[in-house]
Ligand SMILES: NC(=O)C1=CN([C@@H]2O[C@H](COP(=O)(O)OP(=O)(O)OC[C@H]3O[C@@H](n4cnc5c(N)ncnc54)[C@H](OP(=O)(O)O)[C@@H]3O)[C@@H](O)[C@H]2O)C=CC1
């Protein structure tokens with residue numbers, strides 16, 4: 495069965511999901527987008543030929559409703575979803591791609607017993623190479639987990655994790671593409687400083703990262719063994735690695751990912767405070 499998927503938020507991650515699903519073979523008629531910015535809505539409709547509409551039309555007959563807005567826009571989306579007349583017979587699962595916010599936040603705001611699945615994916619959705627981690631909320635059935643897993647499996651790899659690992663997942667794979675792009679940027683600038691043109695340096699860095707990525711996923715070797723195979727005794731790579739270690743590349747990665755995980759956890763704590771009785775939240779659940 496081809497499920498109808500409504501995506502609320504046609505920003506960077508919403509667009510990447512649309513593009514990835516279409517290129518994986520999902521028909522455009524099974525995708526519908528809700529987007530607050532009219533300019534952005536027009537762009538998405540033009541580029542992907544999917545219906546971009548209001549929330550009530552979008553969720554009608556949708557088996558999967560994906561929330562892909564910034565954390566601070568989630569309350570607005572939940573309020574809009576609450577106003578949608580829900581008298582059709584479609585069994586619906588809500589999938590949140592939002593960083594930091596727990597599945598319970600959605601369960602508390604949606605009608606009692608609503609199935610929710612929390613997902614942390616990443617922008618390589620765009621090229622069907624996403625890494626998506628998912629945690630089922632308390633009302634999601636095994637069948638719904640399988641359905642969402644199949645949907646995300648069409649646009650990359652999927653891992654099921656307990657929800658308490660979502661902050662760590664966000665720090666590694668959610669934000670991770672940005673670390674690799676930063677590495678690419680710094681390799682390109684370094685290449686220019688060594689006399690390459692920017693175009694030459696960019697071509698060398700891009701294909702090197704692509705090739706190394708393919709070896710990581712396809713060789714069956716560990717990253718440690720792959721690095722050792724490049725590092726000739728007394729050679730150029732050893733000279734470079736000494737400098738990277740001296741500059742603290744490992745402690746920098748520990749600190750960076752700890753900061754990302756802490757930010758994710760902070761968003762989660764803030765939403766708990768806002769949702770608890772006596773703190774101005776709705777107090778349900
Ligand atoms: N970017 C990434 O790499 C990743 C992002 N995420 C998560 O995905 C979510 C979205 O991030 P991202 O795509 O980067 O953000 P964007 O700001 O690019 O996209 C969000 C879009 O949703 C729109 N929007 C806001 N409120 C509503 C509403 N009520 N109904 C419909 N559309 C609305 C925004 O419009 P407007 O700008 O006019 O407000 C904007 O176009 C975040 O929660 C983030 O944590 C998760 C993994 C990776």
Ligand SMILES: O=C(O)[C@@H]1CCC=N1
Nearest residue numbers: 593664667668669670
């Ligand atoms: O930076 C962010 O908050 C989002 C979540 C993971 C990647 N981008």
